Amino acid sequence: MPDAELSTPDSPAAAEPVAPVRKRPKPGERRVQILQALATMLEQPGAERVTTAALAARLEVSEAALYRHFASKAQMFEGLIEFIEQSVFSLVNQIMEREQAANEQAARIVAMLLQFAEKNPGMTRVMVGDALVFENERLQQRMNQFFDKIESTLKQSLRSAVEGSTTPSVDAQVRASLLTAFVVGRLQRFARSGFKRIPSEHLEASLAQML
Numbered sequence: 001m002p003d004a005e006l007s008t009p010d011s012p013a014a015a016e017p018v019a020p021v022r023k024r025p026k027p028g029e030r031r032v033q034i035l036q037a038l039a040t041m042l043e044q045p046g047a048e049r050v051t052t053a054a055l056a057a058r059l060e061v062s063e064a065a066l067y068r069h070f071a072s073k074a075q076m077f078e079g080l081i082e083f084i085e086q087s088v089f090s091l092v093n094q095i096m097e098r099e100q101a102a103n104e105q106a107a108r109i110v111a112m113l114l115q116f117a118e119k120n121p122g123m124t125r126v127m128v129g130d131a132l133v134f135e136n137e138r139l140q141q142r143m144n145q146f147f148d149k150i151e152s153t154l155k156q157s158l159r160s161a162v163e164g165s166t167t168p169s170v171d172a173q174v175r176a177s178l179l180t181a182f183v184v185g186r187l188q189r190f191a192r193s194g195f196k197r198i199p200s201e202h203l204e205a206s207l208a209q210m211l
């Protein structure tokens with residue numbers, strides 16, 4: 001019978017604890033673990049530049065193990081940026097599909113960006129460039145392009161809101177630029193306050209002033 005093979009508390013087998021077997025991560029799982037660890041380390045207020053040595057120590061692996069999954073530390077940061085881009089623009093597309101009113105679209109996009117930052121403090125430091133200061137220049141350029149795309153999306157949303165204006169395109173661009181600067185400013189304040197000043201503080205009143 002199968003039950004006969006089980007050890008009882010008084011049996012010799014039960015007296016010798018078996019060391020847990022450390023499972024090997026599935027393909028792609030270690031890569032995700034590395035990115036999660038990097039993001040977590042960036043959440044520490046006042047954290048200095050994250051080194052691959054510190055990252056490897058946190059994961060209890062060798063630096064060589066990190067480089068089996070990423071060719072460089074810059075590639076690790078690119079992995080975080082890809083997560084930001086995919087997450088944010090997926091939500092932007094949902095907002096554009098669901099909301100009909102132009103001002104409401106813009107307001108929801110701004111709110112979503114600030115809420116994303118609140119939930120992902122480490123990512124916020126990447127978005128505002130604090131974590132990229134000593135890294136490859138192309139990383140900052142990519143984040144600049146991210147916010148350019150956000151501004152362009154906001155401009156597209158706001159065009160119909162200013163159709164009665166004699167200069168609708170210019171007015172939409174001005175509002176989109178203002179909203180983007182507002183988002184970046186709130187994210188910078190959040191990161192530089194040690195994540196104490198939440199980005200969505202007085203959000204409704206602020207949006208009412210701008211829209």
